[in-house]
Amino acid sequence: MSYETVIGLEIHVQLATETKLFCGCSTEFGAEPNTQVCPVCLGMPGVLPVLNRRAVEFALRTATALDCTINTRSVFSRKNYFYPDLPKGYQISQFTEPVAEHGHLDIETSEGTKRIGITRIHMEEDAGKLLHGEGAEEDSYSFADLNRACVPLIEIVSEPDIRSAEEAVAYMKAMRDIVVYTGVCDGNMEHGSFRCDANVSIRPVGREKFGTRAELKNINSFKFVKDAIEYEEQRQADLLDEGGTVVQETRLFDSAKGITVSMRSKEEAHDYRYFDEPDLLPLVVPGAMLEEVKATMPELPRAKRDRFVSEYSIPEYDAGVLTATRALADYYEAVVKETKEPKASSNWVMGEVLRVLKEENRDITDCPLEPKRLAELVTMVKGGKINSNMAKEVFEEIYKSGKTAAEVVEAKGMTQISDEGELVSQIDSIIAANPDEAERFRGGEVKLQGFFVGQIMKATRGQANPQIVNKLLKERLKG
Amino acid sequence: MSITNESIHGLSHRLANKEVTSVEATGQFLERIKAVDETVNAYITVADDHAIAQAQEADRRLSSGTNITPLTGVPVSVKDIFCTKEIRTTCGSKMLENFIPPYDATLITKLKAAGAVILGKNNMDEFAMGSSTENSAYSPTLNPWSTAHVPGGSSGGSAASVAADECAASIGTDTGGSIRQPASCCGVVGLKPTYGRVSRFGMIAFASSLDQAGPLTKDVEDAAILLNVMAGHDPADSTSIDAPVPDYTASLKEGVKGLKIGIPKEYFIEGIDPEVDVAVKSAIEVLKEAGAEIVEVSLPHTAYAVSVYYLVATAEASSNLARYDGVKYGMRLDPTGNLTDMYRATREAGFGAEVKRRIMLGTYSLSAGYYDAYYKKASQVRTLISNDFNAAFTKCDVIVTPTAPSPAFKVGERTEDPLTMYLSDIFTISCNLAGIPGISLPCGLSKEGLPIGLQILGRSLDEETVLRAAYAYETATEWHKARPKL
Numbered sequence: 001m002s003y004e005t006v007i008g009l010e011i012h013v014q015l016a017t018e019t020k021l022f023c024g025c026s027t028e029f030g031a032e033p034n035t036q037v038c039p040v041c042l043g044m045p046g047v048l049p050v051l052n053r054r055a056v057e058f059a060l061r062t063a064t065a066l067d068c069t070i071n072t073r074s075v076f077s078r079k080n081y082f083y084p085d086l087p088k089g090y091q092i093s094q095f096t097e098p099v100a101e102h103g104h105l106d107i108e109t110s111e112g113t114k115r116i117g118i119t120r121i122h123m124e125e126d127a128g129k130l131l132h133g134e135g136a137e138e139d140s141y142s143f144a145d146l147n148r149a150c151v152p153l154i155e156i157v158s159e160p161d162i163r164s165a166e167e168a169v170a171y172m173k174a175m176r177d178i179v180v181y182t183g184v185c186d187g188n189m190e191h192g193s194f195r196c197d198a199n200v201s202i203r204p205v206g207r208e209k210f211g212t213r214a215e216l217k218n219i220n221s222f223k224f225v226k227d228a229i230e231y232e233e234q235r236q237a238d239l240l241d242e243g244g245t246v247v248q249e250t251r252l253f254d255s256a257k258g259i260t261v262s263m264r265s266k267e268e269a270h271d272y273r274y275f276d277e278p279d280l281l282p283l284v285v286p287g288a289m290l291e292e293v294k295a296t297m298p299e300l301p302r303a304k305r306d307r308f309v310s311e312y313s314i315p316e317y318d319a320g321v322l323t324a325t326r327a328l329a330d331y332y333e334a335v336v337k338e339t340k341e342p343k344a345s346s347n348w349v350m351g352e353v354l355r356v357l358k359e360e361n362r363d364i365t366d367c368p369l370e371p372k373r374l375a376e377l378v379t380m381v382k383g384g385k386i387n388s389n390m391a392k393e394v395f396e397e398i399y400k401s402g403k404t405a406a407e408v409v410e411a412k413g414m415t416q417i418s419d420e421g422e423l424v425s426q427i428d429s430i431i432a433a434n435p436d437e438a439e440r441f442r443g444g445e446v447k448l449q450g451f452f453v454g455q456i457m458k459a460t461r462g463q464a465n466p467q468i469v470n471k472l473l474k475e476r477l478k479g
Numbered sequence: 480m481s482i483t484n485e486s487i488h489g490l491s492h493r494l495a496n497k498e499v500t501s502v503e504a505t506g507q508f509l510e511r512i513k514a515v516d517e518t519v520n521a522y523i524t525v526a527d528d529h530a531i532a533q534a535q536e537a538d539r540r541l542s543s544g545t546n547i548t549p550l551t552g553v554p555v556s557v558k559d560i561f562c563t564k565e566i567r568t569t570c571g572s573k574m575l576e577n578f579i580p581p582y583d584a585t586l587i588t589k590l591k592a593a594g595a596v597i598l599g600k601n602n603m604d605e606f607a608m609g610s611s612t613e614n615s616a617y618s619p620t621l622n623p624w625s626t627a628h629v630p631g632g633s634s635g636g637s638a639a640s641v642a643a644d645e646c647a648a649s650i651g652t653d654t655g656g657s658i659r660q661p662a663s664c665c666g667v668v669g670l671k672p673t674y675g676r677v678s679r680f681g682m683i684a685f686a687s688s689l690d691q692a693g694p695l696t697k698d699v700e701d702a703a704i705l706l707n708v709m710a711g712h713d714p715a716d717s718t719s720i721d722a723p724v725p726d727y728t729a730s731l732k733e734g735v736k737g738l739k740i741g742i743p744k745e746y747f748i749e750g751i752d753p754e755v756d757v758a759v760k761s762a763i764e765v766l767k768e769a770g771a772e773i774v775e776v777s778l779p780h781t782a783y784a785v786s787v788y789y790l791v792a793t794a795e796a797s798s799n800l801a802r803y804d805g806v807k808y809g810m811r812l813d814p815t816g817n818l819t820d821m822y823r824a825t826r827e828a829g830f831g832a833e834v835k836r837r838i839m840l841g842t843y844s845l846s847a848g849y850y851d852a853y854y855k856k857a858s859q860v861r862t863l864i865s866n867d868f869n870a871a872f873t874k875c876d877v878i879v880t881p882t883a884p885s886p887a888f889k890v891g892e893r894t895e896d897p898l899t900m901y902l903s904d905i906f907t908i909s910c911n912l913a914g915i916p917g918i919s920l921p922c923g924l925s926k927e928g929l930p931i932g933l934q935i936l937g938r939s940l941d942e943e944t945v946l947r948a949a950y951a952y953e954t955a956t957e958w959h960k961a962r963p964k965l
Binding site for chain 2: 090
């Protein structure tokens with residue numbers, strides 16, 4: 001039978017705040033275990049949480065970017081369960097009244113633009129991390145690292161609007177672009193800053209009613225989301241085809257084997273005994289805070305891409321590459337502002353700049369070549385002051401040295417020779433020095449033009465303007 | 480010269496006049512503890528060295544004449560529920576037998592800043608769950624008036640330490656009457672402030688939406704002096720109220736002329752001890768003679784208060800006590816190396832019977848399928864109880880009731896009967912559910928020679944009027960001067 005897949009994603013976004021959600025400890029990744037902890041995030045007796053204002057701002061920013069309805073009053077709840085990485089024995093989360101609801105995100109699919117509904121966004125604290133000892137059964141210990149405990153997260157829950165692994169990946173990518181663009185998340189999937197759970201079910205094509213879903217846990221790469229969903233679609237289809245039934249359960253994706261394995265069934269699911277967190281007052285977002293968030297919202301990736309195409313008349317492909325990150329887009333716009341040459345600037349940024357950054361494994365945010373110096377180079381090329389081969393050499397130099405293009409060109413004596421009188425005398429002496437070649441050219445061997453150009457370039461140390469050389473050569477060789 | 484029977488203001492006066500030093504006063508209290516605490520068992524930990532060091536520091540302040548408060552050099556005790564840096568904090572539980580907090584509760588910081596000397600940590604019902612201090616893992620506290628009787632609870636150690644002159648005053652906590660009921664049993668003054676008036680940071684949680692710290696003192700003026708130090712917004716406690724703190728001693732002596740005192744008919748019920756009934760009714764007469772106007776009020780949802788309380792408080796407790804899992808601090812038993820076994824063994828051995836009973840009750844009322852019928856319904860009725868008080872306070876300024884239905888009961892009398900035990904708090908619980916302030920002060924002695932307490936409840940954040948009414952009653956009577964013969 002042929003089936004349709006129905007997917008809803010729950011994306012966990014770690015907010016890029018300096019400090020944790022309910023205490024002043026650092027959120028920086030990679031510190032020695034249990035060095036970024038205090039009585040509050042260790043859940044010591046008597047301690048109380050105090051909400052991080054910045055985390056609220058970030059949640060509101062994300063909600064705004066996703067066109068959500070923001071609940072000016074939301075409530076924190078306790079989600080109760082025992083686990084050694086959860087110091088208090090409960091996670092402070094939001095349940096009945098989340099910070100935002102009813103949003104959407106448009107994604108690009110092979111069949112065009114598709115709108116995916118956002119059910120809700122809620123704020124919560126992360127748990128710590130367990131490291132399991134390698135020893136034999138009886139002397140192996142597990143160790144708890146609580147640096148991550150209490151780090152702020154938002155969970156973004158989608159409607160079951162996604163219909164394929166491809167769409168799920170597109171949705172996840174678009175979401176990541178948004179949270180990175182709005183500055184609320186570093187987007188680092190390896191560190192777990194951006195990860196998702198996927199609810200996957202299938203139903204025979206044409207049927208309204210949803211099938212029974214499996215929840216796939218903790219997927220932290222685009223590839224894994226694709227692999228996990230595709231595996232799960234097939235597993236469920238095989239089950240149904242064999243006359244079996246899908247059971248509601250939580251499954252873990254094993255990325256090494258590319259399969260999902262059962263973790264716990266619906267019957268074994270926790271009863272989290274949610275109730276309102278009595279240690280925190282309901283979160284009431286002041287009108288002024290909401291206005292400030294709206295006023296300071298950055299342009300989102302999609303809007304920026306569209307604007308680049310219309311404002312700069314560059315191809316959609318270029319716009320897509322240049323708006324991949326906010327920093328790159330800003331860089332490009334700073335270059336264009338100086339050069340007023342959108343396409344030439346795009347070629348330079350997408351070409352040389354991205355190439356050298358990639359070689360050096362650097363990010364645009366720490367590119368040593370400022371947009372202004374690159375702009376000067378682009379302008380020199382466009383104005384015919386230097387040719388493009390020279391320009392590449394100059395680029396290397398200004399990228400490494402911090403000098404301006406003018407300084408490099410000056411120092412190397414690279415200024416392009418476009419003066420026809422000067423070039424004519426050069427050309428004439430080259431023709432004179434190579435009478436045989438001149439004769440053969442005149443006899444119809446036109447490819448020898450390249451030979452003469454090369455000789456002239458050599459004589460002028462590359463400074464001759466090639467277009468003018470070509471034009472003049474034809475005239476002088478006719479002799 | 481013996482100073483252990485002095486009030487805070489009495490001792491403060493003597494310290495200021497250099498009649499005694501803080502080191503001498505502290506020494507006397509430590510001697511007194513040594514002499515009587517084997518009998519009373521009001522302390523779990525006596526912090527001699529810390530206390531003497533604090534007294535020396537206080538003496539330096541007193542002799543230099545700078546930075547002196549009414550608490551400077553005054554030896555007090557605190558319930559063992561407040562985290563004290565470098566001093567073990569057990570909360571009356573085996574679970575925290577060796578727990579030494581790396582931080583001070585905000586309240587402790589405030590006491591230290593005021594120059595108070597902290598003598599030690601008072602005995603209590605485990606995790607503040609109880610009405611007799613018999614649920615302590617460190618043996619029960621006995622009532623200084625009669626060692627056959629309980630001191631009330633859960634702040635029984637605090638109340639007994641004040642009554643037995645083992646400190647000038649003490650700080651307790653009140654979740655359903657845990658300051659007022661033992662104050663009543665031990666013949667001292669106990670004030671539960673408005674919820675949020677005093678920071679809860681560093682105070683080990685039992686039921687977060689109800690817990691509130693307050694003073695237990697030898698007289699009403701001392702309660703006002705301590706509240707001056709304790710009250711105020713704390714950025715570390717999001718539920719603490721950011722409202723100005725008045726000087727609670729300023730309006731103390733203004734009398735009750737014209738004050739409307741409400742008497743809720745639901746509180747004078749069958750089953751109330753006749754001696755209590757008589758004592759409280761004559762206290763009302765005293766207030767009337769002092770110029771107060773007596774009005775009858777109604778608090779119609781009073782009958783549900785105990786039920787609501789035991790659903791809300793246990794639900795919160797079941798969650799608050801989840802952190803005692805053997806992983807991070809406190810007791811750990813790990814018989815097999817298996818996680819579930821570690822949790823089970825640790826919590827089985829670390830918690831006493833009453834704590835386990837309440838964790839089970841609270842877990843049940845929050846569970847899927849029961850939440851709506853229990854926890855949710857209880858929260859709704861809680862609002863009705865709160866509304867009752869709001870309505871009553873449109874007709875009166877304070878409400879006067881008995882603190883407890885009877886004087887202190889006998890040791891062991893109710894330990895096998897939790898429900899009867901729970902009814903010890905029948906008159907104090909509504910106040911916590913509504914978040915309003917309440918005080919208990921001595922208003923009589925039973926034929927057996929046991930103290931009887933008068934409760935005065937006030938509007939939210941109106942501790943001033945509560946204290947003023949209490950002070951007026953106290954000055955018109957001699958009950959607060961009665962002392963146990965220990």
